[in-house]
Amino acid sequence: MSESVSVRVNGKLVTVPAGATVAVAVLASGAACRASVTGQPRSPLCGMGSCFECRVAINGEPQRRSCQVLCEANMEIEANG
Amino acid sequence: MDSVTNLRFDVAVVGAGPAGMAAALATADSGHTVGLIDDNPAAGGQIWRAAYNSARPAASSIWFDRLNKSAVQVVRGARVFHAAEGELAAESDDSVIQISYGKLILTTGARELFLPFPGWTLPNVMGAGGLQALVKSGLDISGKRVVIAGTGPLLLAVAACASKCGAKVVGICEQTTGAQMARFGLRMMLVPGKAAEAVRFACDLRGIPHWTDCWPIAAFGNRRVETVRISRQGQTSEIECDYLACGFHLIPNVELPRMCGCRLRENFVPVDEYQQTSVPGIYCAGEPTGIGGLELALVEGEIAGYAAANWEDRAKHLFARRARHQKVVRILRDAFPLRPELKNLARPDTLVCRCEDVPHQRLCEHGSWRAAKLHARCGMGPCQGRVCAPAAEFLFGWRIDSVRPPLFPVRCSSLAAIPSHSAPRN
Numbered sequence: 001m002s003e004s005v006s007v008r009v010n011g012k013l014v015t016v017p018a019g020a021t022v023a024v025a026v027l028a029s030g031a032a033c034r035a036s037v038t039g040q041p042r043s044p045l046c047g048m049g050s051c052f053e054c055r056v057a058i059n060g061e062p063q064r065r066s067c068q069v070l071c072e073a074n075m076e077i078e079a080n081g
Numbered sequence: 082m083d084s085v086t087n088l089r090f091d092v093a094v095v096g097a098g099p100a101g102m103a104a105a106l107a108t109a110d111s112g113h114t115v116g117l118i119d120d121n122p123a124a125g126g127q128i129w130r131a132a133y134n135s136a137r138p139a140a141s142s143i144w145f146d147r148l149n150k151s152a153v154q155v156v157r158g159a160r161v162f163h164a165a166e167g168e169l170a171a172e173s174d175d176s177v178i179q180i181s182y183g184k185l186i187l188t189t190g191a192r193e194l195f196l197p198f199p200g201w202t203l204p205n206v207m208g209a210g211g212l213q214a215l216v217k218s219g220l221d222i223s224g225k226r227v228v229i230a231g232t233g234p235l236l237l238a239v240a241a242c243a244s245k246c247g248a249k250v251v252g253i254c255e256q257t258t259g260a261q262m263a264r265f266g267l268r269m270m271l272v273p274g275k276a277a278e279a280v281r282f283a284c285d286l287r288g289i290p291h292w293t294d295c296w297p298i299a300a301f302g303n304r305r306v307e308t309v310r311i312s313r314q315g316q317t318s319e320i321e322c323d324y325l326a327c328g329f330h331l332i333p334n335v336e337l338p339r340m341c342g343c344r345l346r347e348n349f350v351p352v353d354e355y356q357q358t359s360v361p362g363i364y365c366a367g368e369p370t371g372i373g374g375l376e377l378a379l380v381e382g383e384i385a386g387y388a389a390a391n392w393e394d395r396a397k398h399l400f401a402r403r404a405r406h407q408k409v410v411r412i413l414r415d416a417f418p419l420r421p422e423l424k425n426l427a428r429p430d431t432l433v434c435r436c437e438d439v440p441h442q443r444l445c446e447h448g449s450w451r452a453a454k455l456h457a458r459c460g461m462g463p464c465q466g467r468v469c470a471p472a473a474e475f476l477f478g479w480r481i482d483s484v485r486p487p488l489f490p491v492r493c494s495s496l497a498a499i500p501s502h503s504a505p506r507n
Contacts, residue, residue: 019131020219021122027220032204032304037462038438041304043204045435045468047214048127049120049160050192050334052463052490053435063463063490067218068158070122081204 007075022066022077023047023054032081033066041081056080083494084176088156090116092389093169093182095161095337098126099375100367100382101188102144105153107386107395108186115153116180118171120160124148126190127210128375130217144379156180162487163499164340170499177495184362184389187338187350188382191368193235193328194471196419197433197441198426200300200309201327209239209328216246223247225323228309230254230297232417233330234265241285243326251320253286254295254311256329257417262293265416272408274376296423300325312422330417332471333369339484355388355396356381364389372413377406424476433476434469436462441476450479463490 003018009029016025023044026033032041033054044054047067054066057078066077094105097119105117117124123131129141137145148155156171159178163170169180193208200206207215209231216222227248229236232255240250255262269275295313300306310319338350344359345351349371356364366381380403387396427433429442437458444453450473453459459473460466465488470481487496 017219021215024215024219027215036202036435036438040202040438041204042202042435043305044207044215045195045211046192046208047211047218048192050464050467051195051435055463067215068121 005071005073007071007073007077009077009079016071020071022056022058022064022069022071022075025071026054026056026066026077026079029079031079033079035080043081083492083498085498086176086178088116088154088178088180089182090114090154090180091183092116092186092386093118093180093184094186094188094386095119095169096126096188096190096334096367097121097124097155097157098188098190098367098378099128099141099144100190100378100385101126101186102148103379103382104186104188104364104366104386104389106144106147106151107383107392108390109151109153111387111390111392113390116156116182117148117153118156118159118161118169118178118180120158122158124155124157127214130214160489160491161337162489162491162495164337164486164488170495172489172491172495177498179498184364185341186356186364186366186382186385186389187341187343187358187369188365188367188378188385189334189337189369191331191333191372192467194330194332194475195327195468196329196423196426196472196475197431198297198299199428199431200302200306202432202435203300203302204305205302205323206300206306206325206327209236209326210331211328212324212326213239213242216242221246222324225249226251226321227324227326228252228254228297228311228320228322229326230295230309230311231328231330232256232419233328233413235328235331237282237286239326239328240289241282244285244289248324250289251322252290252292254297254313255291255293256296256420256423257293259293261416265412268412268416269409272412273405275409296420296426297325297327298426329419329423330413331368331372333372335369336467336484336488338363338365338369339482340486340488345482354400355393356385357388371407371410373406373410374413377403377409380406419475427476433472434459434462434466436460436464436469439469444473444477450474450481451483453479465489
């Protein structure tokens, strides 16, 4: 339980508990996950894969639902909110 | 190019929450091959989602132990996006999975109903279950001020969870009346197991204000929520908070049952005594048959699993237990009807569709969900209306009954992997 994992969110190092989702890392970084089609900052709403508000780019792959992906060491996360 | 995996199961179960786990285990006992397919990184559904700050509830460990020791093949991180007769297609991070099955059990669970109000799109305004899911996924909310709003017993569970994790729960805003809440409490006491649960919640919730006749009017903040304005028994006040967790009870995930051709009644999936839907060989269990909670989901799942394995005798033994827990469905439905005032929270410029940023006033121009989709792009974004369609149904009384493949946005290579003869049933 005390194990942790470090990832980068927009270049900033963020450490979260091992097994945490990418959404948690983005929230911990203080960034919003995405900008809406009219440019508003958005972050997770449903937390369970339905709402698509938590989309970020993970290791260069865009449009990933961050609440459904577990953090892995050295992941590069780009949150455009 | 993504790889293509082909799987064949006697029984495929979609949704690895409690109902799906129970169904898969019941079927596996019979020696049939069983696949348990789920979008999430791990089995357990939302209620048994991995928890970092407190262990999973003890009651769940027996089910996880059984699943780990069973012959059930768990396919994690795979979202089913296509269904045709005897076939499903799912997409995982790096492959498309074609699944053929003899029988199918749908245990797709439920999600929260979200209602639009000014400021509901601000970061840190999230679902009540949404906040709980994120906390269970590792979010640290210790020391944070949390307001929990909406309706239903989930608010109490979320408040208890947040409080245990060190958050300061400023208050619970329950839209239903005090009288209805009291009646709900009394009726739940008569359901097996619920009295103990109520006592546990009461202990966890000591010192947390619980306001009835209370709902959020607007959220304010610069880039994230800082204040929520609430209406409480006719009076308006403002509360500072770091998170606003807001859910207006649960709605079933019926997109896949619908695509499989199952008949629906009032957005739920009617089933016979063996949990079989209107389509022979396709079963449904858990929340999509009626919002009834954990115990009902487990027993319905077991019945569906035994029935799919042609073990009618074993299924029959569980009918009485199911009947006892079915009371919960009616109690929940009666206790938390949404009050009409909630239809007036959205202002003309309040967004209803969060994917395409469609404001309320653009929807007022149209007379149906279909017209709103075609002309205003409401529900046409990546969530495919999972958030805004139920809200629009409540706000405008629109009937929402269409479902189209793919059920989720998928990669082109996944679409290309579906055989051309493979058409959905409806």
